Amino acid sequence: MQRYSMAALARRALGRHRSWTPLWRKAAPRAHYRVVIIGGGGHGLATAYYLAKEHGISDVAVLEKGPIGLGNTGRNTTIIRSNYLWDESARIYEHSLKLWEGLSSELNFNLMLSQRGVLNLAHTESDVREGMRRINANRLNGIDAEWLDAAAVKRFCPILNISPDARYPVLGATLQRRGGVARHDAVAWGYARAADARGVDIIENCEITAIRSAEGRITGVETSRGDITADKVAIVAAGHNSVLAAMAGVRLPLQSHPLQALVSEPVKPVLDCVVMSNTVHVYVSQSDKGELVIGAGIDAFNSYAQRGSFPVIEGQMTALLELFPAFSRLKMLRSWAGIVDVSPDASPIIGKLPVEGLYLNGGWGTGGFKATPGAGHVFAHTIARDEPHPLARPFSLERFATGALIDEHGAAAVAH
Protein backbone atom coordinates (compact mmCIF):
# COMPACT_ATOMS: atom_id res chain seq x y z
CA MET A 1 0.00 0.00 0.00
CA GLN A 2 1.33 3.42 -0.91
CA ARG A 3 1.46 5.44 2.29
CA TYR A 4 0.27 9.02 2.06
CA SER A 5 2.39 11.78 3.57
CA MET A 6 3.78 15.21 2.73
CA ALA A 7 7.01 13.56 1.61
CA ALA A 8 5.13 11.13 -0.65
CA LEU A 9 3.14 14.00 -2.11
CA ALA A 10 6.30 15.98 -2.85
CA ARG A 11 8.02 12.94 -4.35
CA ARG A 12 5.08 12.13 -6.64
CA ALA A 13 4.75 15.78 -7.63
CA LEU A 14 8.27 15.61 -9.07
CA GLY A 15 7.07 12.69 -11.21
CA ARG A 16 4.00 14.70 -12.27
CA HIS A 17 1.74 12.49 -10.15
CA ARG A 18 1.87 9.64 -12.66
CA SER A 19 3.03 6.97 -10.19
CA TRP A 20 -0.01 6.85 -7.89
CA THR A 21 -1.62 3.43 -7.82
CA PRO A 22 -5.33 2.63 -7.42
CA LEU A 23 -6.59 2.41 -3.83
CA TRP A 24 -7.56 -1.24 -4.19
CA ARG A 25 -7.06 -4.07 -6.69
CA LYS A 26 -9.86 -5.02 -9.06
CA ALA A 27 -10.03 -8.53 -7.64
CA ALA A 28 -11.66 -11.40 -9.53
CA PRO A 29 -13.60 -13.86 -7.39
CA ARG A 30 -11.84 -17.05 -6.31
CA ALA A 31 -13.67 -20.35 -5.87
CA HIS A 32 -13.53 -20.36 -2.06
CA TYR A 33 -13.17 -17.94 0.84
CA ARG A 34 -13.28 -18.41 4.60
CA VAL A 35 -15.62 -15.44 4.88
CA VAL A 36 -17.82 -13.87 2.21
CA ILE A 37 -19.22 -10.47 3.07
CA ILE A 38 -22.27 -9.42 1.06
CA GLY A 39 -22.34 -5.64 0.69
CA GLY A 40 -19.47 -3.28 -0.09
CA GLY A 41 -20.64 -0.25 1.84
CA GLY A 42 -18.83 1.23 4.80
CA HIS A 43 -20.08 -1.44 7.21
CA GLY A 44 -19.06 -4.37 4.99
CA LEU A 45 -15.64 -2.93 4.20
CA ALA A 46 -15.01 -2.10 7.86
CA THR A 47 -15.98 -5.65 8.78
CA ALA A 48 -13.46 -7.01 6.27
CA TYR A 49 -10.75 -4.67 7.55
CA TYR A 50 -11.23 -5.65 11.20
CA LEU A 51 -11.45 -9.36 10.31
CA ALA A 52 -7.99 -9.07 8.74
CA LYS A 53 -6.48 -6.71 11.30
CA GLU A 54 -7.90 -7.94 14.62
CA HIS A 55 -8.56 -11.60 13.90
CA GLY A 56 -5.95 -12.53 11.30
CA ILE A 57 -8.59 -13.62 8.78
CA SER A 58 -7.65 -12.16 5.40
CA ASP A 59 -9.16 -14.94 3.28
CA VAL A 60 -12.17 -12.67 2.87
CA ALA A 61 -14.18 -11.45 -0.12
CA VAL A 62 -16.41 -8.38 -0.07
CA LEU A 63 -19.04 -8.82 -2.79
CA GLU A 64 -20.75 -5.67 -4.00
CA LYS A 65 -23.55 -5.51 -6.58
CA GLY A 66 -22.31 -2.21 -8.05
CA PRO A 67 -19.23 -0.12 -7.30
CA ILE A 68 -18.39 0.15 -3.59
CA GLY A 69 -19.78 2.91 -1.45
CA LEU A 70 -22.56 4.01 -3.81
CA GLY A 71 -25.42 2.72 -1.69
CA ASN A 72 -26.27 4.26 1.64
CA THR A 73 -22.60 5.01 2.36
CA GLY A 74 -22.76 7.66 -0.35
CA ARG A 75 -26.34 8.75 0.38
CA ASN A 76 -26.39 9.74 4.04
CA THR A 77 -26.02 13.15 5.68
CA THR A 78 -22.65 12.22 7.27
CA ILE A 79 -23.63 13.04 10.85
CA ILE A 80 -21.70 11.37 13.66
CA ARG A 81 -22.79 11.38 17.32
CA SER A 82 -23.21 8.96 20.21
CA ASN A 83 -25.80 10.69 22.41
CA TYR A 84 -28.28 7.80 22.47
CA LEU A 85 -30.58 7.28 25.44
CA TRP A 86 -30.34 3.58 26.25
CA ASP A 87 -27.19 2.01 27.70
CA GLU A 88 -26.84 -0.62 24.96
CA SER A 89 -27.06 1.99 22.19
CA ALA A 90 -24.84 4.49 23.97
CA ARG A 91 -22.12 1.88 24.38
CA ILE A 92 -22.02 0.76 20.76
CA TYR A 93 -22.28 4.28 19.28
CA GLU A 94 -19.64 5.60 21.70
CA HIS A 95 -17.41 2.65 20.78
CA SER A 96 -17.85 3.78 17.20
CA LEU A 97 -17.19 7.45 17.94
CA LYS A 98 -13.96 6.55 19.75
CA LEU A 99 -12.83 4.58 16.68
CA TRP A 100 -13.74 7.54 14.41
CA GLU A 101 -11.46 9.78 16.48
CA GLY A 102 -8.36 7.75 15.59
CA LEU A 103 -9.43 6.42 12.22
CA SER A 104 -7.81 8.88 9.79
CA SER A 105 -4.35 8.13 11.16
CA GLU A 106 -5.05 4.40 11.56
CA LEU A 107 -6.14 4.09 7.91
CA ASN A 108 -3.61 6.68 6.67
CA PHE A 109 -6.54 8.24 4.84
CA ASN A 110 -8.11 11.62 5.54
CA LEU A 111 -11.72 11.00 6.56
CA MET A 112 -12.19 14.74 7.16
CA LEU A 113 -13.69 14.07 10.57
CA SER A 114 -14.92 17.41 11.86
CA GLN A 115 -16.10 17.34 15.48
CA ARG A 116 -17.99 20.60 15.19
CA GLY A 117 -20.72 19.79 17.70
CA VAL A 118 -24.24 18.40 17.27
CA LEU A 119 -27.22 20.35 18.60
CA ASN A 120 -30.49 18.52 19.26
CA LEU A 121 -33.12 21.22 19.64
CA ALA A 122 -35.96 21.23 22.16
CA HIS A 123 -39.16 23.02 21.17
CA THR A 124 -41.64 21.90 23.83
CA GLU A 125 -41.62 21.26 27.56
CA SER A 126 -41.51 17.53 26.95
CA ASP A 127 -38.59 17.99 24.53
CA VAL A 128 -36.77 19.84 27.33
CA ARG A 129 -37.42 17.08 29.84
CA GLU A 130 -36.46 14.37 27.35
CA GLY A 131 -33.27 16.25 26.44
CA MET A 132 -32.21 16.70 30.04
CA ARG A 133 -32.94 13.07 30.80
CA ARG A 134 -30.85 12.02 27.82
CA ILE A 135 -27.98 14.25 28.96
CA ASN A 136 -27.99 12.54 32.35
CA ALA A 137 -28.12 9.11 30.74
CA ASN A 138 -25.26 10.05 28.40
CA ARG A 139 -23.07 11.35 31.23
CA LEU A 140 -23.65 8.17 33.23
CA ASN A 141 -22.31 6.32 30.19
CA GLY A 142 -19.25 8.56 29.97
CA ILE A 143 -20.49 10.44 26.90
CA ASP A 144 -20.04 14.20 26.69
CA ALA A 145 -23.37 15.99 26.79
CA GLU A 146 -24.48 19.41 27.93
CA TRP A 147 -27.63 21.50 28.08
CA LEU A 148 -27.82 24.90 26.39
CA ASP A 149 -30.69 27.29 27.09
CA ALA A 150 -32.10 29.31 24.20
CA ALA A 151 -29.62 32.19 24.65
CA ALA A 152 -26.69 29.78 24.73
CA VAL A 153 -28.03 28.01 21.63
CA LYS A 154 -28.05 31.40 19.88
CA ARG A 155 -24.44 32.02 20.90
CA PHE A 156 -23.39 28.58 19.68
CA CYS A 157 -25.31 28.85 16.39
CA PRO A 158 -26.00 32.54 15.70
CA ILE A 159 -27.94 32.04 12.47
CA LEU A 160 -30.61 29.93 14.21
CA ASN A 161 -33.97 31.61 14.79
CA ILE A 162 -34.84 31.41 18.51
CA SER A 163 -37.70 33.91 18.36
CA PRO A 164 -40.46 33.14 20.90
CA ASP A 165 -42.94 34.01 18.11
CA ALA A 166 -42.06 30.90 16.14
CA ARG A 167 -44.72 28.20 15.91
CA TYR A 168 -42.31 25.85 17.73
CA PRO A 169 -39.88 28.19 19.51
CA VAL A 170 -36.42 26.92 20.44
CA LEU A 171 -36.42 26.45 24.22
CA GLY A 172 -32.94 24.96 24.42
CA ALA A 173 -30.83 22.16 23.06
CA THR A 174 -28.59 19.29 23.99
CA LEU A 175 -25.06 19.62 22.68
CA GLN A 176 -22.53 16.87 22.03
CA ARG A 177 -19.30 18.71 21.21
CA ARG A 178 -17.57 15.53 20.03
CA GLY A 179 -20.30 14.96 17.47
CA GLY A 180 -19.91 16.24 13.93
CA VAL A 181 -19.53 15.08 10.37
CA ALA A 182 -17.08 13.07 8.24
CA ARG A 183 -16.53 12.59 4.53
CA HIS A 184 -18.75 9.61 3.72
CA ASP A 185 -17.01 8.46 0.52
CA ALA A 186 -13.63 8.59 2.22
CA VAL A 187 -14.83 6.08 4.80
CA ALA A 188 -15.57 3.51 2.08
CA TRP A 189 -12.35 4.28 0.20
CA GLY A 190 -10.18 4.31 3.31
CA TYR A 191 -11.49 0.97 4.61
CA ALA A 192 -11.34 -0.57 1.11
CA ARG A 193 -7.71 0.48 0.68
CA ALA A 194 -6.71 -0.76 4.13
CA ALA A 195 -8.59 -4.07 3.79
CA ASP A 196 -7.13 -4.64 0.31
CA ALA A 197 -3.63 -4.05 1.66
CA ARG A 198 -4.24 -6.85 4.16
CA GLY A 199 -5.24 -9.28 1.42
CA VAL A 200 -9.02 -8.91 1.32
CA ASP A 201 -10.56 -9.26 -2.17
CA ILE A 202 -12.98 -6.45 -2.99
CA ILE A 203 -15.16 -7.71 -5.82
CA GLU A 204 -17.37 -5.10 -7.45
CA ASN A 205 -20.24 -5.58 -9.91
CA CYS A 206 -20.93 -8.96 -8.36
CA GLU A 207 -24.57 -9.54 -7.49
CA ILE A 208 -25.72 -12.37 -5.23
CA THR A 209 -28.35 -14.55 -6.91
CA ALA A 210 -28.62 -17.31 -4.30
CA ILE A 211 -27.29 -18.31 -0.90
CA ARG A 212 -26.52 -22.00 -0.59
CA SER A 213 -26.86 -24.09 2.52
CA ALA A 214 -26.92 -27.81 3.28
CA GLU A 215 -28.16 -29.48 6.45
CA GLY A 216 -28.67 -26.14 8.16
CA ARG A 217 -25.16 -24.94 7.36
CA ILE A 218 -24.01 -22.26 4.94
CA THR A 219 -21.96 -23.59 2.04
CA GLY A 220 -21.58 -20.57 -0.23
CA VAL A 221 -23.21 -18.12 -2.60
CA GLU A 222 -24.15 -17.97 -6.26
CA THR A 223 -23.30 -14.69 -7.95
CA SER A 224 -23.46 -12.96 -11.30
CA ARG A 225 -19.71 -13.69 -11.52
CA GLY A 226 -19.88 -17.39 -10.66
CA ASP A 227 -20.34 -19.60 -7.64
CA ILE A 228 -18.25 -19.09 -4.52
CA THR A 229 -18.04 -21.50 -1.61
CA ALA A 230 -17.49 -20.11 1.86
CA ASP A 231 -17.25 -21.25 5.48
CA LYS A 232 -19.11 -18.17 6.65
CA VAL A 233 -21.37 -15.66 4.94
CA ALA A 234 -22.10 -12.23 6.41
CA ILE A 235 -25.00 -10.10 5.17
CA VAL A 236 -24.35 -6.35 5.39
CA ALA A 237 -26.63 -5.02 2.67
CA ALA A 238 -28.77 -2.38 4.43
CA GLY A 239 -32.05 -2.01 2.49
CA HIS A 240 -31.62 -5.39 0.79
CA ASN A 241 -31.02 -7.43 3.96
CA SER A 242 -34.53 -8.91 3.89
CA VAL A 243 -34.11 -10.01 0.27
CA LEU A 244 -30.77 -11.71 0.99
CA ALA A 245 -31.90 -13.36 4.23
CA ALA A 246 -34.93 -14.72 2.37
CA MET A 247 -32.51 -16.49 -0.01
CA ALA A 248 -31.35 -18.47 3.04
CA GLY A 249 -34.94 -19.00 4.21
CA VAL A 250 -34.68 -16.52 7.10
CA ARG A 251 -37.41 -13.94 7.83
CA LEU A 252 -36.35 -10.65 9.41
CA PRO A 253 -38.27 -7.96 11.31
CA LEU A 254 -37.16 -5.31 8.82
CA GLN A 255 -38.99 -2.92 6.52
CA SER A 256 -37.20 -1.14 3.68
CA HIS A 257 -38.05 2.54 3.21
CA PRO A 258 -36.63 5.42 1.18
CA LEU A 259 -34.76 8.02 3.25
CA GLN A 260 -34.44 11.24 1.30
CA ALA A 261 -31.80 13.94 1.59
CA LEU A 262 -30.86 16.98 -0.45
CA VAL A 263 -28.20 19.64 -0.79
CA SER A 264 -28.43 23.35 -1.53
CA GLU A 265 -26.28 25.44 -3.80
CA PRO A 266 -22.90 26.19 -2.18
CA VAL A 267 -22.73 29.37 -0.11
CA LYS A 268 -20.15 31.07 2.10
CA PRO A 269 -19.59 29.49 5.56
CA VAL A 270 -22.73 30.21 7.55
CA LEU A 271 -23.39 27.16 9.72
CA ASP A 272 -20.45 25.69 11.65
CA CYS A 273 -22.24 22.98 13.64
CA VAL A 274 -24.81 20.25 13.06
CA VAL A 275 -28.40 21.20 13.94
CA MET A 276 -31.01 18.51 14.45
CA SER A 277 -34.62 18.95 15.43
CA ASN A 278 -36.86 16.05 16.24
CA THR A 279 -40.02 18.10 16.73
CA VAL A 280 -40.09 20.13 13.52
CA HIS A 281 -37.98 17.34 12.02
CA VAL A 282 -35.03 18.33 9.97
CA TYR A 283 -31.28 18.04 10.33
CA VAL A 284 -28.72 20.17 8.57
CA SER A 285 -25.01 20.85 8.36
CA GLN A 286 -22.80 22.70 5.89
CA SER A 287 -20.26 20.78 3.86
CA ASP A 288 -16.73 22.02 3.19
CA LYS A 289 -17.89 22.87 -0.34
CA GLY A 290 -20.49 25.19 1.18
CA GLU A 291 -23.59 23.16 0.38
CA LEU A 292 -26.17 22.72 3.09
CA VAL A 293 -26.77 19.00 3.58
CA ILE A 294 -30.35 18.44 4.70
CA GLY A 295 -32.21 15.35 5.81
CA ALA A 296 -35.29 14.31 7.74
CA GLY A 297 -37.48 11.22 8.01
CA ILE A 298 -38.35 8.25 5.87
CA ASP A 299 -41.17 7.94 3.36
CA ALA A 300 -43.91 5.93 5.06
CA PHE A 301 -44.28 3.21 2.43
CA ASN A 302 -41.97 0.28 1.72
CA SER A 303 -39.73 0.79 -1.27
CA TYR A 304 -36.53 -0.37 -2.92
CA ALA A 305 -36.62 2.33 -5.61
CA GLN A 306 -34.05 4.80 -4.16
CA ARG A 307 -36.52 7.63 -4.60
CA GLY A 308 -39.22 9.08 -2.42
CA SER A 309 -42.15 11.47 -2.66
CA PHE A 310 -41.97 15.24 -2.84
CA PRO A 311 -44.18 16.03 0.19
CA VAL A 312 -41.45 14.59 2.42
CA ILE A 313 -38.99 17.13 0.99
CA GLU A 314 -41.57 19.90 1.36
CA GLY A 315 -41.96 18.94 5.02
CA GLN A 316 -38.26 19.17 5.75
CA MET A 317 -37.97 22.47 3.86
CA THR A 318 -40.79 23.87 6.01
CA ALA A 319 -38.91 22.81 9.13
CA LEU A 320 -35.63 24.21 7.79
CA LEU A 321 -37.14 27.64 7.15
CA GLU A 322 -38.76 27.65 10.58
CA LEU A 323 -35.29 27.29 12.09
CA PHE A 324 -33.34 29.34 9.54
CA PRO A 325 -35.51 32.00 7.84
CA ALA A 326 -32.31 33.28 6.17
CA PHE A 327 -32.22 30.17 3.97
CA SER A 328 -35.50 31.02 2.24
CA ARG A 329 -33.81 32.19 -0.99
CA LEU A 330 -31.43 29.24 -1.28
CA LYS A 331 -31.79 27.00 -4.29
CA MET A 332 -31.70 23.27 -3.78
CA LEU A 333 -29.32 21.50 -6.15
CA ARG A 334 -30.19 17.83 -5.96
CA SER A 335 -32.07 15.30 -3.89
CA TRP A 336 -31.81 11.54 -3.60
CA ALA A 337 -32.89 8.63 -1.46
CA GLY A 338 -31.20 5.64 0.11
CA ILE A 339 -33.06 2.47 1.05
CA VAL A 340 -32.87 1.98 4.79
CA ASP A 341 -33.90 -1.16 6.67
CA VAL A 342 -35.91 -0.09 9.68
CA SER A 343 -36.36 -2.45 12.61
CA PRO A 344 -39.34 -2.40 15.02
CA ASP A 345 -37.32 -0.80 17.85
CA ALA A 346 -35.12 1.42 15.63
CA SER A 347 -32.06 -0.50 16.83
CA PRO A 348 -29.74 -2.64 14.72
CA ILE A 349 -29.54 -6.41 14.49
CA ILE A 350 -25.98 -7.69 14.81
CA GLY A 351 -25.32 -11.37 15.22
CA LYS A 352 -25.89 -14.93 14.10
CA LEU A 353 -28.88 -15.97 12.04
CA PRO A 354 -30.69 -19.32 12.46
CA VAL A 355 -28.54 -20.91 9.69
CA GLU A 356 -25.10 -22.07 10.89
CA GLY A 357 -22.36 -19.85 9.47
CA LEU A 358 -24.73 -17.02 8.46
CA TYR A 359 -24.43 -13.60 10.10
CA LEU A 360 -26.26 -10.30 9.83
CA ASN A 361 -25.32 -6.71 10.50
CA GLY A 362 -28.39 -4.70 9.59
CA GLY A 363 -31.48 -2.91 10.76
CA TRP A 364 -29.54 0.32 11.24
CA GLY A 365 -32.42 2.20 9.67
CA THR A 366 -31.67 5.88 9.37
CA GLY A 367 -28.64 5.91 11.67
CA GLY A 368 -26.03 3.56 10.29
CA PHE A 369 -23.33 5.89 8.98
CA LYS A 370 -22.12 7.05 12.39
CA ALA A 371 -21.84 3.43 13.48
CA THR A 372 -19.64 2.32 10.57
CA PRO A 373 -16.36 1.71 12.46
CA GLY A 374 -17.96 0.34 15.63
CA ALA A 375 -20.38 -1.94 13.82
CA GLY A 376 -17.62 -3.31 11.58
CA HIS A 377 -15.43 -3.88 14.63
CA VAL A 378 -17.97 -5.81 16.72
CA PHE A 379 -19.35 -7.65 13.69
CA ALA A 380 -15.88 -8.90 12.71
CA HIS A 381 -15.49 -10.23 16.26
CA THR A 382 -18.91 -11.91 16.04
CA ILE A 383 -17.97 -13.63 12.75
CA ALA A 384 -14.45 -14.62 13.75
CA ARG A 385 -15.36 -16.07 17.17
CA ASP A 386 -18.80 -17.30 16.14
CA GLU A 387 -20.24 -15.60 19.19
CA PRO A 388 -21.46 -12.04 19.65
CA HIS A 389 -19.09 -9.32 20.79
CA PRO A 390 -20.22 -8.12 24.26
CA LEU A 391 -21.33 -4.79 22.76
CA ALA A 392 -23.32 -6.60 20.06
CA ARG A 393 -24.96 -9.18 22.34
CA PRO A 394 -28.05 -7.06 23.19
CA PHE A 395 -28.67 -6.53 19.46
CA SER A 396 -29.34 -10.17 18.61
CA LEU A 397 -32.28 -11.28 16.48
CA GLU A 398 -33.55 -13.24 19.49
CA ARG A 399 -34.58 -10.03 21.27
CA PHE A 400 -37.77 -9.94 19.23
CA ALA A 401 -38.84 -13.23 20.84
CA THR A 402 -37.55 -12.49 24.35
CA GLY A 403 -39.01 -8.98 24.33
CA ALA A 404 -35.73 -7.33 25.35
CA LEU A 405 -36.18 -4.57 22.77
CA ILE A 406 -33.92 -1.50 22.75
CA ASP A 407 -36.53 1.08 21.94
CA GLU A 408 -34.76 4.02 20.37
CA HIS A 409 -37.85 5.25 18.50
CA GLY A 410 -38.07 8.82 19.68
CA ALA A 411 -35.50 8.16 22.42
CA ALA A 412 -32.51 8.48 20.12
CA ALA A 413 -32.64 12.28 19.86
CA VAL A 414 -34.21 12.11 16.43
CA ALA A 415 -37.33 10.43 15.11
CA HIS A 416 -36.70 7.50 12.81
Added chain:
Amino acid sequence: MLLIPCPWCGPRDEVEFHYGGEAHIARPADPAALDDAAWAEYLFMRSNPKGPLAERWVHSAGCRRWFNLLRDTATHRILAVYKIGDPPPSGTGP
Protein backbone atom coordinates in the same frame (compact mmCIF):
# COMPACT_ATOMS: atom_id res chain seq x y z
CA MET B 1 -45.08 10.47 -5.71
CA LEU B 2 -47.93 8.00 -5.77
CA LEU B 3 -51.34 8.47 -7.39
CA ILE B 4 -53.42 6.03 -5.37
CA PRO B 5 -56.71 4.67 -6.75
CA CYS B 6 -59.05 4.66 -3.75
CA PRO B 7 -61.75 2.08 -4.54
CA TRP B 8 -64.44 4.52 -3.38
CA CYS B 9 -63.09 7.98 -4.34
CA GLY B 10 -60.95 7.25 -7.38
CA PRO B 11 -57.35 8.33 -7.98
CA ARG B 12 -56.07 10.75 -5.35
CA ASP B 13 -52.75 12.26 -4.28
CA GLU B 14 -50.64 10.18 -1.88
CA VAL B 15 -50.77 12.90 0.80
CA GLU B 16 -54.46 12.11 1.41
CA PHE B 17 -53.57 8.59 2.59
CA HIS B 18 -51.83 6.87 5.45
CA TYR B 19 -49.86 3.67 5.12
CA GLY B 20 -50.82 0.54 7.03
CA GLY B 21 -47.99 -1.82 6.15
CA GLU B 22 -48.15 -5.40 4.92
CA ALA B 23 -51.66 -6.81 4.44
CA HIS B 24 -53.08 -10.24 5.24
CA ILE B 25 -51.35 -10.69 8.59
CA ALA B 26 -54.11 -12.40 10.57
CA ARG B 27 -54.26 -12.18 14.34
CA PRO B 28 -53.64 -15.66 15.79
CA ALA B 29 -56.88 -17.55 16.30
CA ASP B 30 -55.77 -18.92 19.67
CA PRO B 31 -53.37 -16.31 21.15
CA ALA B 32 -52.92 -18.19 24.42
CA ALA B 33 -51.47 -21.16 22.57
CA LEU B 34 -48.60 -19.16 21.00
CA ASP B 35 -45.02 -19.43 22.26
CA ASP B 36 -42.61 -16.49 22.21
CA ALA B 37 -41.19 -17.33 18.78
CA ALA B 38 -44.67 -17.47 17.27
CA TRP B 39 -45.54 -14.11 18.82
CA ALA B 40 -42.34 -12.63 17.38
CA GLU B 41 -43.31 -13.98 13.98
CA TYR B 42 -46.79 -12.42 14.19
CA LEU B 43 -45.73 -9.08 15.68
CA PHE B 44 -42.42 -8.34 14.00
CA MET B 45 -41.41 -10.58 11.10
CA ARG B 46 -42.36 -9.21 7.67
CA SER B 47 -41.79 -10.40 4.12
CA ASN B 48 -40.49 -6.98 2.94
CA PRO B 49 -40.23 -8.16 -0.69
CA LYS B 50 -38.50 -6.38 -3.55
CA GLY B 51 -41.37 -6.66 -5.99
CA PRO B 52 -45.15 -6.97 -5.56
CA LEU B 53 -46.30 -6.27 -2.00
CA ALA B 54 -49.89 -6.52 -0.75
CA GLU B 55 -50.29 -3.61 1.64
CA ARG B 56 -52.97 -1.65 3.50
CA TRP B 57 -53.77 2.03 3.01
CA VAL B 58 -56.40 4.28 4.57
CA HIS B 59 -57.88 7.30 2.78
CA SER B 60 -57.54 9.55 5.85
CA ALA B 61 -58.35 12.84 4.11
CA GLY B 62 -61.15 11.35 2.03
CA CYS B 63 -63.61 8.56 2.73
CA ARG B 64 -61.51 7.35 5.70
CA ARG B 65 -61.88 3.76 4.61
CA TRP B 66 -59.19 1.07 4.52
CA PHE B 67 -58.36 -0.91 1.41
CA ASN B 68 -55.59 -3.10 0.01
CA LEU B 69 -53.11 -2.23 -2.68
CA LEU B 70 -50.80 -4.50 -4.63
CA ARG B 71 -47.77 -2.34 -5.39
CA ASP B 72 -44.34 -3.14 -6.77
CA THR B 73 -41.77 -1.89 -4.24
CA ALA B 74 -39.01 -1.83 -6.86
CA THR B 75 -40.86 0.42 -9.31
CA HIS B 76 -43.75 1.95 -7.26
CA ARG B 77 -46.16 0.70 -9.94
CA ILE B 78 -49.62 -0.02 -8.54
CA LEU B 79 -50.71 -3.42 -9.83
CA ALA B 80 -54.13 -3.87 -8.23
CA VAL B 81 -56.51 -2.39 -5.69
CA TYR B 82 -58.99 -4.51 -3.74
CA LYS B 83 -61.17 -4.31 -0.67
CA ILE B 84 -60.30 -5.31 2.88
CA GLY B 85 -61.27 -8.93 3.40
CA ASP B 86 -60.80 -9.86 -0.25
CA PRO B 87 -57.94 -12.23 -1.08
CA PRO B 88 -54.95 -10.83 -2.98
CA PRO B 89 -55.18 -11.17 -6.78
CA SER B 90 -54.18 -14.72 -7.65
CA GLY B 91 -50.55 -15.54 -8.23
CA THR B 92 -49.24 -12.36 -6.67
CA GLY B 93 -48.25 -10.91 -3.35
CA PRO B 94 -46.53 -12.49 -0.39
